[in-house]
Amino acid sequence: MNYEAGMLAWSRAGHDKDTLYVIVKTEGEYVYLSDGRLKPVDHPKKKKIRHIQIVRQIPEELLGLNIVTIKNEEIRKAIRRFSNV
Template sequence: MKSREKEAAGGRQMVGMLAVSRAGHDRNVLYLIVREEGERVYLADGVYKKYAAPKKKNRRHIQPVHSGISQKELQELSENPADADTKIKRWIKLYQKQNV
């Protein structure tokens, strides 16, 4: 990870974090970061952007809002992608309910 990327992520990996889109037609939409590659992150919301086909977004255009899910839960997503979208929807809904 480059130093500029570490600064954007607070010096840590962003996979598993909940983030809000800050630019584009999906502005203010909450996503789970499912993968990162260089300057790009891949986002899923479980409804329109599925775990199997995540949205590609520039890392500068998102704002992490929550530490997200545990490493164990991330492992479960990759092991069972059929249930991934349901779990992602549940995590996002739970976060929104707690922070309204």
């Protein structure tokens, strides 16, 4: 499976189960996740790949944005839009 920064992912294990995040960075068997609120971009959550379920699309709000300079507001907007669909 190919995990990319900007993709949405559901947490499938841990105290944050069923929480929607945006992948900020990938590193080996880990991904770094942000929800723009409790886990901001500058302090993302580190989680093993096997503990997430990927959503195979990058939200329109995040397409073309540099994931390094992305803001918490943009992540919150993308998550809110996806979860209301």
